[in-house]
Amino acid sequence: MKPIIQINKLSKTYLLGEHKVEALSEVSLNIHAGEFVILSGPSGSGKSTLLQLIGCLDTPTAGDVTVLDLNVNKASDRVMSNFRARSLGFVFQNFNLIPVLNVYENVEYSLLLGKRSYQKKDITDVIEQVGLGKFSHHKPNALSGGQRQRVAIARALVHKPNVLIADEPTANLDAKTSSEVLSLMTELALENNTTVVMSSHDPSLIEKSDVRQIKLVDGKLVGDEPRALSNVI
């Protein structure tokens, strides 16, 4: 079966003043549809950079990234924006909800961008699934950190994306909430057969998870351990 994400000798170099910083160095890997992958490694190992490239938020300095059939190197900004809106979902460390929109509107925003027809029920159902049915009309600043991340998960999955990109989604949450949020994310992803690529530097979370772990150190791929998706829950 053809991988959903193909990464071939991927490098990314940033310029910090006059200094070149190599965030990723010749990383190659494939991810198949339905896989749950955790990118692990210490701070500065290149996890977020790899997620940004897979998420079509940035372009590589060298090498290739192909997500579904889109080659990130060659796509225009317009094409990448459309692709993100239709095929990808994002969960960020800092939740990144739109402060002036309420829970319902934040979730609906993804559907509006995807330009697919939808019904109000599609939104209320996913809000119910993340356990925030009573908070539909609350603004993000009236919610706790865990609740905000649940809204972000609902927003990321409401349009049923092919790939969910989650950059340190539990970093700002306590251990109990982290576990709940992770379970929720995994459950919803499984339900929709969504491929999940998540980064984390939380050792306890990584140890508990029995899923495919890709380890990065100093921008290089140093470990790749395939596991079964069901074991993460």
Added chain:
Amino acid sequence: MMTMLAIITGVMGIIIFGGFTEANYSGLRESVIRSQYGHMQIYQQGYLEGHRKEPSEYRLSSEEVDKYIEIFEEDERILVASQRVEFAGLLGNETSSQAAIIRGVQPESESLINSALTIFDGDELTDDDLNGVLLGAGLAESLSVEVGDELTLLASNDDGIMNAVDVVVQGKFRSVSTEYDDRAMMMHIEKAQELLGIDSVESIVLLLSDTKLLPDVVESIEQQSATQGLNLEYTTWDKLATFYHKVVKLYDGMFVFINVVIVMIVLISVTNTMMIAVMERTGEIGTIRALGTQRSSVIWQFICEGGVLSFLSALLGILLGVAVASYINSIGIMMSPPPGSSRGFPLRIEFVPMTWFITVSGVVLVALIASYFPARNASRKNIVDALRYV
């Protein structure tokens, strides 16, 4: 908030000053029409070009006058058709004399045309006051005469022979122009014709029921002139009122200057506000771009925000401007006389919906332009960098 205040204040300024100039234009226009020129003056064909060289050749005969008056009386838009003779003469008594511009008029019909003249001493002329004259304030002062004093008026007739008549000062007047008041005298047209030895008139002055009707009346007079073969030509008040045009030019210049200042204020304020908004909302821009929002949509979003902000501010500015203008109109402030004028006038601010519409449209347009460049910067932000601002 500061941007809204700047736009509101600017729009109020335009509404109030625009209304003030419009009130001045219409006030001055009606004063000029109703103190000197009427709406139209009818002459014999060729008068405007030739009357200075050969005044006697270009007068309207009594037959022509009767015919034209009959036509004008049938037109309901024309309130008054009054005959005039104008000439230069020497006015004096035992002690002093002054050159004067004399207007022979039909006193009672002319009093309607001259409704903006102020008789500040004595009485108006009536059709029975054959020997009475009205003197401009400056002329009366230079002759040191009072109401009831006798004067002798000297003028040459068409053959160049000097004639003299005795007249009595019946009143003194002020018009909108001090220049005119320094030289002007009005007398009964029959006395003027007697002095000049003529039975013809120089012009027929028409006063309309409304200044807006002037183009229509001009058109119908032209049509009648063509179909009935009338030997006449005409001029309208705006071609004679050079003072009015100078005032309009002065106020227009000031109005343009104020508008330019306000446009600059709106441009700078909105640009500044949008730049701050883009800076403060960098994280939000990063988020919506990451979720798949197109660059053009980000630009559109900020431009819309600028447009809505300026539109609401401009509307509020108009409401407040109208409120302030109504208050100013209600308290009746008197202004000092404008340059070249002899009378002060009440400060009045007219409500001009067209100015409001143009102001709102202009402010919104400027705000949209001012929003574009910050919006374009927002759309070009690197998504990864922008996401770090949350």
